[in-house]
């Protein structure tokens with residue numbers, strides 16, 4: 078049991094509560110692995126509540142690893158995060174489920190003054206996923222980093238809907254979501270940045286970049302800025318592109334087989350998101366997982382073309 | 386040995402190469418010169434299998450094997466290397482991972498075990514020295530943000546890593562300052578073995594002063610119109626191409 082595990086509890090309704098008291102710095106990452114045991118219901122309603130006390134800091138990893146069952150599985154998840162004044166939270170969510178899994182997840186984050194939250198949502202493997210992330214910057218000086226990575230193939234469908242709400246002045250938000258779509262996968266990104274009236278000196282950067290590597294995969298993206306203050310620095314942008322043919326050929330000329338060159342490019346593309354993860358050991362683990370996923374080596378992957 | 390016979394190629398439906406005949410024996414360095422747009426890079430790209438170019442006629446044999454039937458990566462494994470006129474930047478792919486993938490793919494093709502991480506890094510270090518490539522560059526993404534000259538130096542570094550038997554240098558001298566040119570050219574000479582042959586494309590004599598080509602060809606309008614010894618490059622340096630055009634009645 079790592080140091081932080083003692084801050085986890087479960088209430089009578091089965092909700093998971095992670096509460097870090099004021100001024101406590103949890104050194105080791107708190108890791109929660111979600112699995113379904115055989116015989117357990119196919120549908121799950123999950124509630125997680127994370128409370129960061131004033132000046133507390135922690136890193137929480139949620140590994141969603143629901144395995145394939147005889148029938149499709151389903152998860153409804155609600156995560157509620159309160160980041161107290163000056164607290165620091167890194168919350169990493171990794172979905173590595175299966176093609177017959179449906180997931181609807183809703184994360185709501187309320188940030189107090191000078192809190193700093195990094196959220197990562199990484200969809201490595203899934204069937205139909207809809208993630209909704211809402212961050213309210215309610216206290217001055219609060220900072221949020223929203224990171225997202227999606228690797229999808231087969232008939233996967235992955236949606237991310239995000240809203241960052243700059244409710245008060247002097248807050249900062251960075252958002253980067255990257256999708257790599259192959260085969261018939263469908264990706265959706267909807268990212269709204271709201272700067273409320275009076276939220277002066279808000280700084281916000283939102284980027285959604287997508288790599289669509291087949292003619293049949295599709296990406297829908299809609300970044301949106303809604304600004305009701307006049308002294309702000311906000312940027313947003315979205316791109317949808319294909320694998321760089323010139324780079325592929327350059328690699329082949331050096332002897333790297335075409336398929337491997339494609340994988341290297343895909344990995345490089347998502348790598349930019351992983352680069353921003355401050356926790357080094359975890360970043361390396363994710364790199365490894367992403368690499369395996371892109372190479373078609375994930376144990377739970379049986380349908381992508383490299384596995385056949 | 387490389388044997389090109391009656392090679393025709395087009396790009397976007399336009400014929401660029403109009404019957405190239407050229408034989409390069411082991412150990413020989415051939416210089417290929419010619420005006421802008423003559424088709425020098427097209428020939429290079431066709432030899433390395435760039436899918437943007439369509440071959441309409443002709444054959445190319447490398448050591449008796451049908452080169453045109455091979456995939457680009459197989460050609461590389463068979464010893465063909467091209468130093469690109471315009472090397473591509475590949476953000477997010479580190480030089481180390483890129484080179485490791487390339488070196489190990491070649492080893493696999495030849496039935497050899499992949500290099501261990503430490504052996505590989507040792508090889509990188511050794512080969513970097515040959516072209517004096519800065520360690521900082523070797524730790525960055527492939528060509529990303531490299532200056533024009535740094536990219537060219539990096540091409541020859543890659544050549545050092547892959548030890549080709551037939552190398553194409555497409556204007557490797559362009560973009561290199563005087564000192565860098567000397568280092569890169571001397572590096573190339575160090576890499577040569579009695580089996581290595583090369584096709585060197587350049588507009589200037591300076592590179593050839595170092596590489597000492599055995600034969601110089603002039604490519605004009607998709608055909609090799611003149612072949613002679615190294616003195617031909619000297620003559621082109623002073624006289625240009627017009628006299629050759631007149632000679633052949635163009």
Ligand SMILES: Nc1ncnc2c1ncn2[C@@H]1O[C@H](COP(=O)(O)OP(=O)(O)OP(=O)(O)O)[C@@H](O)[C@H]1O
Pocket residue numbers: 396397401419420421422423424425426427428437470
């Ligand atoms: N991808 C392409 N699409 C259209 N035209 C092309 C393409 N590649 C080459 N060409 C044309 O083919 C001709 C030959 O080009 P190539 O690059 O082989 O010339 P070169 O001899 O290498 O010239 P330089 O000395 O300027 O490098 C040129 O007219 C060029 O515009």
Ligand SMILES: [Mg+2]
Pocket residue numbers: 425426427470555
């Ligand atoms: Mg050229």
